[in-house]
Amino acid sequence: TPAEPDFTLNYCSLALPVVKPPQGTLVSKGLQPCSESTIEGQIIEIPAGPQPPNPTAQCPIYRWNLQHKYNYTDVLLLSQFIRSDGGMLPRRITGLCLEEHRKIAICVQMAHRAGLLPDHKPKLPEGHVPKRPKPQLNRYLTRWSIDSVKPIYKRGLKWCKKRMDVGHPALRSNVQYGVKPLHIKH
């Protein structure tokens, strides 16, 4: 009998058992100010847990059968593949396959732009004062970077309309739980 679900993904509800990896994780403390450079590392012991449903697969997403089931809102999943300043971890370390690495990178970008990862911002140098206060506009499913996009002054007629991009075509293969199709262009 499968274990009771302890959590749910935002995109779909899966009953996944709790697992913690058996080995430890190396977390480095900051450099201590002294004449010789020593880096202190702390190995955190995490207790082991049950195995993923598909342990023979190479990529962690395929091991847990989450291929087409995650979205930019599943922050608990995405936060496992990012650094503390918001950047993605390299593929040779995480073990993701190329397509899933790219999809996760796209979802992480969209999550950053939606403001869902507030603690993973890059560290600004001390005493840095922004010249102009940036307008706080809420957004979601932003494909392009904010400064790179130009306004569409002439939208065109119905047959030649310049539509605005929403979401990303890489996530088009996701499972659709509703009847309505996913519109990439609005």
Add this chain to the structure above:
Amino acid sequence: MSSFSRSAQQWATFARSWFLIDARMQPPGKIATMCSVRLQGKHKPIYHALSDCGDHVVVINTKHIAFSGNKWEQKVYSSHTGFPGGFKQVTAAQLHLKDPKAIVRLAVYGMLPRNLHRRTMMQRLHIFPEDELPDDIRANLTEELPQPREIPRKLSEYTQEEMDAFPRLWIPPEDYKMK
């Protein structure tokens, strides 16, 4: 309901209700469709275009509206003053900073039928950029409508138990330095 008296049933059928919609983190287009349906009275089985059966709609928190995609930078609102050289084009971001109520107002205006009733229906729409409402409007409100879009949770809003319950998908190698 059959248990009501005739006059009470008639009053309940033809009374004009006041709806409240919270537009925080919602797309303005979806808010505008809900508003236009209720301003025309199309949510009532007794609807007729000539029978003036529309209700009042109050929209709050329009300052915190959320556009999908890059629409803040791409969507352009155009107007002409009537004078030569008076064609003005403003992006959604600029218009929102100038007037936080304008985007919702223009969206609802474009979704109402193009007849003389449109102006009266717009007079029955009340938009407020923040939470504050005048007391007389607050006293009139009858129903709050559910928000069309589910607001996703930020990482800081998850409890430690939920974060621990989520399984770790991959094991980092022992010698890798996590920043």
